[in-house]
Amino acid sequence: GQNIDQPTEMTATEGAIVQINCTYQTSGFNGLFWYQQHAGEAPTFLSYNVLDGLEEKGRFSSFLSRSKGYSYLLLKELQMKDSASYLCAVRDESNYQLIWGAGTKLIIKP
Amino acid sequence: NAGVMQNPRHLVRRRGQEARLRCSPMKGHSHVYWYRQLPEEGLKFMVYLQKENIIDESGMPKERFSAEFPKEGPSILRIQQVVRGDSAAYFCASSPEGYTEAFFGQGTRLTVV
Numbered sequence: 001g002q003n004i005d006q007p008t009e010m011t012a013t014e015g016a017i018v019q020i021n022c023t024y025q026t027s028g029f030n031g032l033f034w035y036q037q038h039a040g041e042a043p044t045f046l047s048y049n050v051l052d053g054l055e056e057k058g059r060f061s062s063f064l065s066r067s068k069g070y071s072y073l074l075l076k077e078l079q080m081k082d083s084a085s086y087l088c089a090v091r092d093e094s095n096y097q098l099i100w101g102a103g104t105k106l107i108i109k110p
Numbered sequence: 111n112a113g114v115m116q117n118p119r120h121l122v123r124r125r126g127q128e129a130r131l132r133c134s135p136m137k138g139h140s141h142v143y144w145y146r147q148l149p150e151e152g153l154k155f156m157v158y159l160q161k162e163n164i165i166d167e168s169g170m171p172k173e174r175f176s177a178e179f180p181k182e183g184p185s186i187l188r189i190q191q192v193v194r195g196d197s198a199a200y201f202c203a204s205s206p207e208g209y210t211e212a213f214f215g216q217g218t219r220l221t222v223v
Contacts, residue, residue, distance in 0.1 A: 004152070033211065042114075042201060042214035043153070087152060096141070097166065098212075100152035 002026045004101035006088050011107045012078055020073045020086050020104045028093025034062050034073045035087040037103065043087055046073070075106075083108045112136070114204050115184075116215035123192045123222050131187040131218045135204030142185045143203045143212060144177060153201060159185060192222045 003025045012018040024032070031050040035043035049055055049064035049071060061074040073086055085103040092099055115134040123129050135142050140161050145153040155169040159179035170177065174192075179185040189196055199219050203212035 042216050044214070045211045048211060089153075094166065096143075096158055097155055097168075098143075098153075100145075100154070102150070102152040 002092065002099045004088055004090060004099055006086075006101040006104045008102070009105045009107065011109060012075075014078055014080060014108055014110050016078050017074065017076050018078060018106065020075075020088075020106065022071045022073070022088035022101055024069050024071070024088070024090045024099070024101075026090045026092050026099055029066060030091040030093070032062075032064055032071050033089045033091070033098065034060075034071075035089065037085045037087055039084075046086075078108050080108050080110070082106065114139075114202060114213050114215035116200075116202050116218050118218060119216060121218055121220045123220065125193055125222055126191050129189040129192050129196070129220055131189075131200050131202075131220070132184045133187070133202030133204075133215055134184040135202075136213055139204035139206050139213075141205045141207070141212075142179050143205075144185075144187050145201045145203065147199045147201060147217075156187070156200075189220075192220075194222050196220060197222045 005023045033048050034046040036046050037043040047062035054063045059076045064071045085105050087103045088101040089098040117132050142159045144156040147153045157170045157177045158166040162181050174190045176188045199217045201217045202215045205212045
């Protein structure tokens with residue numbers, strides 16, 4: 001079967017660093033996406049990994065290990081506006097269908 | 111360049127009525143995806159369409175649900191004879207050819223009473 005696992009909820013402090021993990025088991029792999037979703041709003045694209053390694057984009061970085069079926073999203077210098085759900089999604093062998101995790105709700109405290 | 115536009119944002123229907131959800135993709139995008147999201151859950155793929163073609167509807171319930179993306183006009187997700195379990199947020203996303211990311215609309219929140 002197809003499965004994406006993420007922690008349900010995490011809490012972190014403003015200004016700190018947090019790492020959100022995602023493990024996946026899918027039929028085929030054509031890339032892994034991270035999206036941010038504020039409550040009641042649309043998901044917005046954060047990052048895309050298709051090769052192993054780290055992709056850095058400002059305060060956000062995403063890492064992928066295809067052999068381990070594992071990715072993480074690293075958020076630095078946390079701000080209150082980073083409080084949101086973070087969704088991990090894998091593009092499967094169809095090359096267009098995304099399999100989504102349930103999302104990790106990140107709570108930032110002052 | 112306007113983003114993906116969905117309307118209505120909120121839709122209330124009584125059980126047994128029909129719901130029509132509209133999605134206008136971003137300009138230049140010919141691929142449309144519909145997803146359903148229940149509270150505290152991830153997105154569930156429903157259907158993938160290109161202009162005038164349904165490419166993959168494997169995520170769509172076999173009965174009562176249909177989708178189209180005509181040559182002119184928005185993509186429509188149609189739910190006939192709605193039931194309480196259809197209450198959810200329905201998101202549409204679009205992408206150009208050879209995409210690496212899809213752009214989402216603001217969603218339509220359907221409530222069946």
